[in-house]
Amino acid sequence: MKKKLSTDEMVKRLLASDRRSAARLITLVENEMDDHHKVMSLVYPHTGKAMILGITGAGGAGKSTLTDHLIGKFREQGNKVGVVVVDPSSPFSGGAFLGDRIRLQSHSQDDGVYIRSMASRGYLGGLSRATYDVIRIMEAMGNEVVIVETLGAGQDEVDVIHIAHTCLVLVTPGMGDDIQAMKAGIMEIADIIVLNKADLDGADRSLRHLQGALTAGSFEEGEWMPRVVSTVSAASKPEDLQGIDELAATIAEHQAYLRKTRAIDQVKYNRVEQELGLIFKDELQKIIFKGLKGTGKKREYIESIIEQQDDPYSVVKEVLNTYLLTGE
């Protein structure tokens, strides 16, 4: 019979890069099992040094193949790489899901690459909190680079990207031509805009539009102005790939910028602030649910709302007054 490892022992092995312990700890954290908080308290002191790279873009933009090549580049530089693929469990993400399975195999022989897909669990905010914890676990595991790949649709996915040090947004020819769409979001979140599939028709036009939009944007002196890099991340012959080296160099340039200007401090601050916010929400909800559990009160409240004797805002006020005393 297999001996059950203690949490402390598992974390110890994680710090020695043990893949099996990493997998088990991630599962523990994803499922919010009993030792969840303890695990994270043990893990945190060993985090905060990795470079977090966010990669987002619409389905079909080529995130999987591009991530694949970037993993190769980081490995050449001697870095171990962790990858978190945030995979919405929406019925519409079949493509991304399959792509991920394929990629998993292409790195399965390399002990310096650890990839984990996370499915969303149908619970508001739950996904992101677990995602943050899993990134920390990957850092504690000794990965110098952690890549977070998300589908760029839906707020959850966009939010996750806010903790990245360097954020790549993938677009494809045609997509980037609508300046309105550009203004709406890409420039806010992208440090580097990757025009992937740059061998397609219309790529030149898209590139001009992207560069025009950037030039029109207002950036302060010393501020990082997003770069556009054209790439071809899928090709039948390796010599037909394009822009991967330039992209790796641009990422390194952004990293140097963050360190030089101390902008990295703000990135780290934002990350912890977001983590705290998510944990607060979850913990507070647990307190309330614990207070209500088994009292039959919850059903009573809900029924009184359905029968229009009450409204949810008044109920929340009443419950807060009953179960929490604010320390004012």
Add this chain to the structure above:
Amino acid sequence: MKKKLSTDEMVKRLLASDRRSAARLITLVENEMDDHHKVMSLVYPHTGKAMILGITGAGGAGKSTLTDHLIGKFREQGNKVGVVVVDPSSPFSGGAFLGDRIRLQSHSQDDGVYIRSMASRGYLGGLSRATYDVIRIMEAMGNEVVIVETLGAGQDEVDVIHIAHTCLVLVTPGMGDDIQAMKAGIMEIADIIVLNKADLDGADRSLRHLQGALTAGSFEEGEWMPRVVSTVSAASKPEDLQGIDELAATIAEHQAYLRKTRAIDQVKYNRVEQELGLIFKDELQKIIFKGLKGTGKKREYIESIIEQQDDPYSVVKEVLNTYLLTGE
């Protein structure tokens, strides 16, 4: 000078179907202005009777055109219709956004149709809470049918659909062929699967796959088994449209099922439960932030985490013990 209406007066006018008051109240709720809770308390007693129809699907599946035709059907039946289009403010949703603008015009002459787009605000959970409130406002306005249209990617959007009485999931030929993807989610959320663009190549094959997947699923005696309806929602000549009447009839059939089996009670319960959960989270977060505000404590906590003297889970525990006394 225009007289500023009181909140009570605006709600009174809303109940008399005044569009201008509806618009102002929705803006007030979206921006969480001072009277937000009061408005919702006044609105709730006048809600709970409308049929909520959820429509979701990937970008390009034809949600806008299909919604357009369904609005027409409901109008023919003498119902007033409210439509909430949840439009992720992601940089990747350019297409959906434009489609919505076009549709807005096609009903602009009909006082029995009220359409509102909601952009996501970059705040976890914030979108959905406002969405729920806006649906309630549309009910209080006197709409017998409220359609909630969301892009089927990202958890936020899928969650919103849980409050719908009847949920349509749109797929297009080719998309529905992956049985794995099917199992992953569509059957869980769809009451009716709409195979739109059924005039495209491969539609027969997709239809067979969908029906095969449904037959393979396990449904209990008396349980609603999702239907598949093939439609063509965009056509240059009206006579080339397909399946719209059948879809409207299938929606009516599902509504009859909900009433007959009392399953509608569970739907209503789930809706209020979700609303309560979201309001709780928001209100609790406000309490904490209020406690911390101006004390400089927040920055201290965050910095102690960055410097690895502390971890977020321990900080949350400490703050909760400081600012909240749980009534145990």
